[in-house]
Amino acid sequence: MPKPLIFMMGRSPAFIATDRQYARNHMWVQPDGAVCRVGFSAYAVKLLGDVHHLAWSAAPGRAVRSGDPMGFIEGSKATSDLYCPMDGEVAEFNPRVLADPSLINSNLYDDAWLFSLADARGPLLSSEQYLDHLEASWPLAQRLLKGQSSGRDAGAGGKPASDPA
Amino acid sequence: MANSKLAVVLSKDRPGQSEHEILERKILGGLEGRHDLEVTVLPHLYDLANDGPGMEFLRSVGGDLVVLTWLYPRSAYWVLDANGVKGRLGPTISLAEEEIDVPGNPGERAIWCLDLRNQKRPDPFLKEINRIASLAVEPATVAAGQINGRPNWIDEPTAPRWYPVIDFSRCGNCLECLNFCLFGVFGTDADERPIVEQPDACRSGCPACSRICPEGAIMFPQHGDPAIAGDPRISPKDLKLDLSQLFRDSDPLQIAEAERRRALEERERQSRQTAEKPSELPRKGSLDDLVDRIDDMDL
Numbered sequence: 001m002p003k004p005l006i007f008m009m010g011r012s013p014a015f016i017a018t019d020r021q022y023a024r025n026h027m028w029v030q031p032d033g034a035v036c037r038v039g040f041s042a043y044a045v046k047l048l049g050d051v052h053h054l055a056w057s058a059a060p061g062r063a064v065r066s067g068d069p070m071g072f073i074e075g076s077k078a079t080s081d082l083y084c085p086m087d088g089e090v091a092e093f094n095p096r097v098l099a100d101p102s103l104i105n106s107n108l109y110d111d112a113w114l115f116s117l118a119d120a121r122g123p124l125l126s127s128e129q130y131l132d133h134l135e136a137s138w139p140l141a142q143r144l145l146k147g148q149s150s151g152r153d154a155g156a157g158g159k160p161a162s163d164p165a
Numbered sequence: 166m167a168n169s170k171l172a173v174v175l176s177k178d179r180p181g182q183s184e185h186e187i188l189e190r191k192i193l194g195g196l197e198g199r200h201d202l203e204v205t206v207l208p209h210l211y212d213l214a215n216d217g218p219g220m221e222f223l224r225s226v227g228g229d230l231v232v233l234t235w236l237y238p239r240s241a242y243w244v245l246d247a248n249g250v251k252g253r254l255g256p257t258i259s260l261a262e263e264e265i266d267v268p269g270n271p272g273e274r275a276i277w278c279l280d281l282r283n284q285k286r287p288d289p290f291l292k293e294i295n296r297i298a299s300l301a302v303e304p305a306t307v308a309a310g311q312i313n314g315r316p317n318w319i320d321e322p323t324a325p326r327w328y329p330v331i332d333f334s335r336c337g338n339c340l341e342c343l344n345f346c347l348f349g350v351f352g353t354d355a356d357e358r359p360i361v362e363q364p365d366a367c368r369s370g371c372p373a374c375s376r377i378c379p380e381g382a383i384m385f386p387q388h389g390d391p392a393i394a395g396d397p398r399i400s401p402k403d404l405k406l407d408l409s410q411l412f413r414d415s416d417p418l419q420i421a422e423a424e425r426r427r428a429l430e431e432r433e434r435q436s437r438q439t440a441e442k443p444s445e446l447p448r449k450g451s452l453d454d455l456v457d458r459i460d461d462m463d464l
Binding site for chain 1: 409
């Protein structure tokens with residue numbers, strides 16, 4: 001894999017793979033033959049913490065639209081509903097990740113793809129565009145990240161604590 | 166007139182929970198005829214008006230107080246505190262293992278909060294009340310209490326309320342809540358601490374300030390998410406976030422601000438409805454009351 005981009009979340013780096021595209025909801029999308037595989041970006045995984053629970057509410061063969069709720073995930077730091085990043089049709093849910101959701105923490109860019117979509121359509125960002133998106137939305141995201149050392153500084157309007165420049 | 170009875174208050178759940186009503190009645194049945202207890206029945210603690218007969222009664226209790234509610238002990242304690250009912254939180258069976266540091270000072274009278282959701286049967290609660298009664302408790306000086314061994318029912322009319330409750334043992338005084346809320350719910354007291362100044366200005370269902378607070382010091386006791394309702398097992402340091410807005414939209418600006426915007430739109434929609442139907446007035450905030458009273462004075 002080519003060298004990833006780095007997005008600093010406080011003092012912790014999130015590695016953004018450059019060999020794929022991203023949806024604005026922090027999922028990566030990569031073609032695999034006739035379908036597109038979808039997984040979590042490193043940013044999403046860092047927010048979740050150690051993933052221990054994953055459940056899907058959609059079924060293979062179902063037509064989906066961008067933004068449709070598809071499932072639920074829980075990690076040590078957060079819970080979330082999961083939404084489809086693009087229009088298309090659900091092809092497959094990764095059985096290995098369903099059996100062991102913690103794979104998401106160790107293999108988020110390859111083995112721990114979440115699901116695949118057939119006929120996937122919709123706007124995507126390049127890795128550079130995704131990085132810009134993360135940087136632009138970071139100050140407010142920080143205000144909501146409990147336990148992050150730089151959270152309170154940014155939220156109160158002060159300068160980012162982790163910025164060495 | 167002082168007496169040595171222990172004040173026991175049962176705060177009912179909101180109407181519509183028949184299983185809960187059954188438990189309440191069984192507990193009251195088990196307390197009947199107890200001349201060492203002053204038993205009072207109130208509506209849901211969270212729905213009581215600050216200046217209503219329910220809270221007035223609670224403020225009149227001078228000694229130790231046992232309160233059975235459908236809330237976490239921590240939530241009940243801080244609702245009471247916000248209404249001028251102060252003391253230290255007594256260690257009961259309803260406290261979670263993690264609750265080692267309980268709020269209050271050793272010299273104060275104890276408020277023993279029991280969470281009625283924890284047990285399906287009345288016996289554990291009755292046993293716990295006996296245990297508390299057997300401890301050396303300060304005599305309860307109550308304005309109204311049991312008559313002939315039967316509980317005193319204070320039937321204050323209530324409607325479901327929605328407002329934030331501050332846990333001052335966690336509050337760090339950053340005033341982000343005051344800064345963030347658009348509805349004027351928060352103010353400050355003489356010591357510049359945040360207080361819930363206009364609870365009824367809070368938009369029903371909006372928990373945005375709870376998410377903004379860096380210390381997890383704001384709770385909405387009736388919210389579905391235990392972390393927001395005041396579950397003590399969730400430490401403020403590792404409060405679990407709900408990332409749903411982030412993982413749906415792209416823009417983290419939506420988080421918390423989306424909740425706030427929705428609440429604002431709802432308020433505007435309601436004002437428009439009021440303009441169209443002047444005979445159906447929405448719930449008034451205290452500011453509206455003040456304006457009305459000034460108008461009535463006809464100055």
